[in-house]
Amino acid sequence: MAVERVVTRRNLFRYAAAGAVVASGALAGCSRTGTADSGAGGQGLLKQAKERGYLTVGFAGEAPYAYKEGGDLTGQDPAVHREIWTSLGIKELRGVQVEFGQLIPGLNAKRFDVVAAGMFILPERCAQAKFSAPVYVAPQAFLVPAGNPKQITDFPSVAKSGITLGVLPGSVEASLGKKQGVTKTVEVASQRDGLSALKANRIQAFALTSISLRNMLKDNPNSGFELTEPFTPVVDGKEQIGAGGAVFRNESDELRMAFDRELAKLRESGKLLELIQPFGFGPETVPPADLTTEKLCQG
Incomplete structure (x- = not known):
């Protein structure tokens, strides 16, 4: 397949700046989260995030999924993540912006704790990391x-x-x-x-x-x-049903399962639709109950 890559001065700056940490209201340079998934199955990362008061999320700057507006991290995915992690005792999201193709590599390199970027659940991606239950369909x-x-x-x-x-x-x-x-x-x-x-x-x-x-x-x-x-x-x-979810490292089972439990509560209460509607998502974008991550990962 013939592919031409667009590289402009603006893009070169973005490539050089990829990995800059975007706090919920400010920017701060950082290359890694400074945390690790300790213990079997990633036990400990959830506790660490609660103790330090924040979780780092990778995003690619694609509206309306996850992007910056006035320096703040916003979009459909951050809205859902913020609701879920707050309910779990983690008060702040710190965003790390990278090119879309670098989200999973950056996650596995521990530059951030979870991907919140509207990423579709696909077999080839499931081989590299673990996805939450579907958050939306598109x-x-x-x-x-x-x-x-x-x-x-x-x-x-x-x-x-x-x-x-x-x-x-x-x-x-x-x-x-x-x-x-x-x-x-x-x-x-x-x-x-x-x-x-x-x-x-x-x-x-x-x-x-x-x-x-x-x-x-x-x-x-x-x-x-x-x-x-x-x-x-x-x-x-x-x-090929397009459905997106949060992405976690393979060893971050505790964090992923906690996310899924809270996501299920949001779907059952109707709060999920309330959170994503301001970003152009409607009732038709809420995943059907029989659409599972396992099915999507199988292709």
Whole structure:
């Protein structure tokens, strides 16, 4: 697959600055969390976080999942994480921003304790780390020029059209596109870079979840682009349901199970929907009860 990586002055600065710690209201330089998963099964990290009063979370700066606004860490995932960890006696979230493709490597290198970035639960990722129960579901879509001149509706139609598709590095969209015959792609480091590439006609469509793209259009109402109809990709006759969750190191079972217990309470009470609605998530994005991490990890 021919892939061109977009590198601008702004992106070079982001690469150099990746790993900067974004506290809930301030920035502070840091390269590691300074903590470890002690004991069998990661016993001890939850206690450590309670004692020090904060937990570090990795995020990639993708709205509306997890991003900075006025220096504060916000978005759908931080809102859920903040509610859960507060209920467990951890009062502060400290964000560590890295490129999306570096979230799991950074987690396993102990640069942060958990990933809160709207990351899809996929078999290849499950082989590298452990996911929580699904926090949300989201269909795919494309951002295209107004009128959708190439009439693209899914990844096979992108492949057939011959257009160049913009994707985030390490994203599920990049993987799905490749599996369905898309050979002309450009990696863009952020949503903003994707929009810039569209405006410059370096790409003719930008692939993300419908939630992310709808948020982009809300912030850029006069961009001259539109959202295609959301869809669920089908690979080898099987629907590829997009569902995201929190990500933990393999040895952080105690932390993950505590998160799952509190997440179940939020779903049962209806509080989960209340937390994510301000970020463009609706009732249809709350995972169905029969959708499990085990199923998603199996593919």
